[in-house]
Amino acid sequence: MLTVVASRVGVHLDQVEDLQVAASSIFVPLQIKDLAKKPFHAIVRNTNLGPVTLTRIQHTPATVLRRPRLITSTDPDLVKVTLHRRGQLIVSQDDKQSVVRPGDLIAYETSRPYQLIGNDRCDLVVIGLSRLMLGPGADLITRRTVTAIPSDRGTRSLIAGFLSDLLDTTDEVPAHAGIRLADALASLIMTVFADTTAERVDARTELTDRIIVYALANLGDPTLSVESVARRHGVSARHVHKLLQRRGMTFAAWLKRERLHRIRRDLIDPAYAHRTTAAIAARWGIFDPDHLGRAFKAEFGHTAANIRRSRLH
Numbered sequence: 001m002l003t004v005v006a007s008r009v010g011v012h013l014d015q016v017e018d019l020q021v022a023a024s025s026i027f028v029p030l031q032i033k034d035l036a037k038k039p040f041h042a043i044v045r046n047t048n049l050g051p052v053t054l055t056r057i058q059h060t061p062a063t064v065l066r067r068p069r070l071i072t073s074t075d076p077d078l079v080k081v082t083l084h085r086r087g088q089l090i091v092s093q094d095d096k097q098s099v100v101r102p103g104d105l106i107a108y109e110t111s112r113p114y115q116l117i118g119n120d121r122c123d124l125v126v127i128g129l130s131r132l133m134l135g136p137g138a139d140l141i142t143r144r145t146v147t148a149i150p151s152d153r154g155t156r157s158l159i160a161g162f163l164s165d166l167l168d169t170t171d172e173v174p175a176h177a178g179i180r181l182a183d184a185l186a187s188l189i190m191t192v193f194a195d196t197t198a199e200r201v202d203a204r205t206e207l208t209d210r211i212i213v214y215a216l217a218n219l220g221d222p223t224l225s226v227e228s229v230a231r232r233h234g235v236s237a238r239h240v241h242k243l244l245q246r247r248g249m250t251f252a253a254w255l256k257r258e259r260l261h262r263i264r265r266d267l268i269d270p271a272y273a274h275r276t277t278a279a280i281a282a283r284w285g286i287f288d289p290d291h292l293g294r295a296f297k298a299e300f301g302h303t304a305a306n307i308r309r310s311r312l313h
Contacts (some may be wrong), residue, residue, distance in 0.1 A: 010043035012257040028110045029070040035061035050179035053128035078110040081127045087120035096146035104148040126165050138191045140209040145194050156192050176269045208243040222285040226251045259284045260299050267308045277304050
């Protein structure tokens with residue numbers, strides 16, 4: 001079986017079946033059809049940043065299909081975000097279709113059928129993000145699936161350069177640093193999609209998405225609270241509570257959980273071995289050691305000290 005390992009050097013493939021095997025092993029089972037009138041060729045570069053898969057694929061004309069019969073309950077539940085660099089791509093999922101041009105970003109989900117038609121020679125970077133990692137941010141992105149987003153201005157313009165740099169350097173990045181880069185990439189993607197109006201989404205959902213992205217970007221601010229978020233978005237604290245309750249969570253509980261998971265990540269990171277637990281917790285806005293101990297025990301079943309000593313996962 002063909003396996004594409006993480007490498008700055010691309011793997012050259014001369015059979016469409018080999019690209020199908022490679023893409024299926026990297027992401028989820030796919031069917032790929034050759035549309036070229038001349039010999040097929042593809043180059044695949046793949047790397048992993050913790051829970052994020054980053055893959056550059058260059059190929060002659062081809063169609064990629066995620067058929068219903070290929071979808072199983074054991075497949076990874078991924079949100080795929082593609083940065084198109086060359087050629088034209090037609091992306092279809094559910095009842096939506098978009099034409100994607102160089103410089104565009106587009107998202108689609110692996111849990112449902114989709115189709116990508118590339119009638120030209122294509123060059124694209126595919127980011128595979130797990131729903132589990134994204135948390136509430138997954139819905140923020142998936143409400144905007146199959147919507148071509150130009151990446152030539154504002155925050156969006158940062159992502160193309162960031163991805164190019166990542167592809168050139170990730171095979172030299174230590175594992176713990178890769179996890180941080182994955183977080184940074186996911187945050188940047190969520191910010192880009194939050195700035196894009198979703199189809200068939202009401203104003204409350206749009207505002208909730210913006211609140212979540214803002215809070216995630218400011219987790220280390222000890223003054224972050226439902227009141228500060230409300231002021232930032234020009235609404236009442238009561239309104240923020242109601243918006244989050246529609247997602248089945250309270251702001252305080254969600255904020256605490258996000259902070260705890262980042263503290264835990266830093267505690268098991270060798271790069272932070274010289275820092276005290278209190279200093280790491282303070283970096284994420286938690287200053288009470290007793291509160292931290294109780295919260296860790298409730299969330300992870302272990303104290304912060306135990307997690308740090310044994311690097312429990």
